Amino acid sequence: MKMMLIDIFVIGLALIFIRFWWRYWSVTGGGPKNLPPGPPGLPLVGNLIQVILQRRHFIFIIRELRKKYGPIFTMQMGQRTMVIVTDSKLIHEALVQRGPDFASRPPDSPIRLLFSVGKCAINSAEYGPLWRTLRKNFVTELITPTRVKQCSWIRKWAIENHMKRIKREAFENGFLEVMSNCRLTVCSILICLCFGAKISEERIKTIESILKDVMMITSPQLPDFLPVLTPLFRRQMKEAKALRKKQLECLVPLIKNRRAFVEKGENPNQEMVSPIGAAYVDSLFGLEPPTRGPLGDEEYVTLCSEAISAGTDTSATTVEWAMLHLVMNQEIQEKLYQEIIDCVGKDGEIKEEDVEKMPYLEAIVKETFRRHPPGHFLLSHAATKDTELAGYTIPAGVYVEIYTAWITEDPDIWSDPSEFRPERFLHGDGVGVDVTGTRAVKMLPFGAGRRICPAWNLGILHINLLIAKMVQAFKWLPVPDAPPDPAETYAFTVVMKNPLRAVILPRV
Numbered sequence: 001m002k003m004m005l006i007d008i009f010v011i012g013l014a015l016i017f018i019r020f021w022w023r024y025w026s027v028t029g030g031g032p033k034n035l036p037p038g039p040p041g042l043p044l045v046g047n048l049i050q051v052i053l054q055r056r057h058f059i060f061i062i063r064e065l066r067k068k069y070g071p072i073f074t075m076q077m078g079q080r081t082m083v084i085v086t087d088s089k090l091i092h093e094a095l096v097q098r099g100p101d102f103a104s105r106p107p108d109s110p111i112r113l114l115f116s117v118g119k120c121a122i123n124s125a126e127y128g129p130l131w132r133t134l135r136k137n138f139v140t141e142l143i144t145p146t147r148v149k150q151c152s153w154i155r156k157w158a159i160e161n162h163m164k165r166i167k168r169e170a171f172e173n174g175f176l177e178v179m180s181n182c183r184l185t186v187c188s189i190l191i192c193l194c195f196g197a198k199i200s201e202e203r204i205k206t207i208e209s210i211l212k213d214v215m216m217i218t219s220p221q222l223p224d225f226l227p228v229l230t231p232l233f234r235r236q237m238k239e240a241k242a243l244r245k246k247q248l249e250c251l252v253p254l255i256k257n258r259r260a261f262v263e264k265g266e267n268p269n270q271e272m273v274s275p276i277g278a279a280y281v282d283s284l285f286g287l288e289p290p291t292r293g294p295l296g297d298e299e300y301v302t303l304c305s306e307a308i309s310a311g312t313d314t315s316a317t318t319v320e321w322a323m324l325h326l327v328m329n330q331e332i333q334e335k336l337y338q339e340i341i342d343c344v345g346k347d348g349e350i351k352e353e354d355v356e357k358m359p360y361l362e363a364i365v366k367e368t369f370r371r372h373p374p375g376h377f378l379l380s381h382a383a384t385k386d387t388e389l390a391g392y393t394i395p396a397g398v399y400v401e402i403y404t405a406w407i408t409e410d411p412d413i414w415s416d417p418s419e420f421r422p423e424r425f426l427h428g429d430g431v432g433v434d435v436t437g438t439r440a441v442k443m444l445p446f447g448a449g450r451r452i453c454p455a456w457n458l459g460i461l462h463i464n465l466l467i468a469k470m471v472q473a474f475k476w477l478p479v480p481d482a483p484p485d486p487a488e489t490y491a492f493t494v495v496m497k498n499p500l501r502a503v504i505l506p507r508v
């Protein structure tokens with residue numbers, strides 16, 4: 001009898017302990033740590049299982065959580081603490097007013113570290129001297145107005161190829177696919193900007209496909225949230241190493257050829273076309289970032305791949321969504337066509353300076369960024385030191401995720417936000433809106449503050465040129481009996497689930 005009482009007492013104590021333990025660990029945020037509150041989770045795994053069970057991408061889940069948890073909340077994803085910021089004023093405060101406080105990046109997974117050679121890339125480097133040197137070099141060597149002008153022939157060459165290719169595809173199939181063609185064209189421009197080389201379409205396609213695989217494999221996976229599971233995911237690491245090898249084998253020969261051209265003037269198959277100093281990689285050859293020393297082939301591959309990947313999907317996605325609206329709304333397309341021919345004529349060449357004189361084109365592109373931001377989040381940010389935001393504590397190293405899609409859907413900021421109406425940027429709620437978010441945040445397709453996309457104007461130039469040339473040459477129509485489907489899906493950027501296909505008719 002005495003033994004039984006002791007047993008009951010011990011079991012009772014254990015139950016009380018489990019209850020408290022469960023309560024403590026299932027609460028997300030709040031508590032003594034003063035993190036923003038968030039959805040309750042399970043001990044050890046936090047909200048991870050709930051997210052996995054939804055079988056939808058994180059960006060679509062956040063859209064609903066925001067309604068319940070508001071401007072700032074915490075998600076406990078296994079061992080990873082994520083603070084999600086969704087409010088335009090808080091985002092402006094974090095990124096612009098207190099820019100340096102939130103300008104760092106959180107720790108990376110082992111697979112990401114493999115591809116960034118230990119964070120030696122602009123997008124992943126922590127806020128500090130390495131990031132500063134890499135970013136400054138990128139800006140001065142790749143995207144100053146003089147360099148952009150010097151390299152305009154690359155865009156002319158790539159877009160001429162693009163126009164021939166889409167004409168051929170439409171002739172052969174009766175329609176063409178917009179996204180794949182735009183990806184290939186933008187990728188060919190960026191490859192030439194990086195390596196100064198004109199290479200065959202086949203090689204461009206190989207690089208494009210390898211870099212897409214790199215983006216996919218470096219996207220968050222289960223062991224990133226629960227590192228204890230890493231040993232079970234050895235196969236992923238093996239695959240990542242094999243892919244890295246493939247990436248090096250594909251790009252290092254290009255770098256070696258460029259180096260031979262820069263140092264000895266060798267150019268056996270006349271592949272190198274940009275003058276010495278005009279390719280991005282030329283500037284990396286002599287670069288010695290503090291804390292890192294001279295860079296080698298691994299770093300050159302990482303930094304050039306970063307520029308190609310960062311600029312390809314983002315721009316091609318925007319063109320695809322813009323063309324969707326032009327196909328679905330012939331009035332908008334006609335208005336744009338009129339603007340183009342008023343500016344350069346029916347057969348006149350559209351030069352880079354011409355697209356800057358097309359306000360309706362600019363309005364269409366801005367409305368596309370607003371209605372279809374290529375990324376619904378920025379890249380993950382991190383606080384440089386423990387700090388506070390909205391009265392909550394934000395410890396250094398937690399993932400600060402800036403959810404930008406809500407800002408452009410917010411009816412308090414935009415009237416009829418779900419409508420695609422470029423005119424709003426000419427005379428409406430979009431007039432004077434700053435896409436860089438410096439003055440205030442009403443949209444931020446490129447981020448804002450210290451980590452803003454350093455090549456945002458180059459991205460816009462590629463988008464403007466592609467749309468203007470395609471609309472000048474052809475009338476774009478839906479494929480009969482197969483109207484475009486505007487459903488979204490996530491593939492690094494938020495793209496059309498069923499890629500846009502269109503019929504094109506030469507303008508007469």
Ligand code: HEM
Pocket residue numbers: 122123124135190306307308310311312314315318374375377378379380445446447448450451452453454455456458459460463
């Ligand atoms: C429409 C085109 C583009 C869009 C929408 C876009 C968007 C973005 C966004 C949202 C970020 C993250 C900002 C943040 O974390 O706060 C970013 C960063 C970056 N982008 Fe772009 N981008 C575009 C084109 C390009 C192009 C053409 C290049 C290169 C040639 C490029 C290179 C970069 C780099 C290197 C970073 C990292 C910056 C840093 O961490 O300091 N982007 N971009």
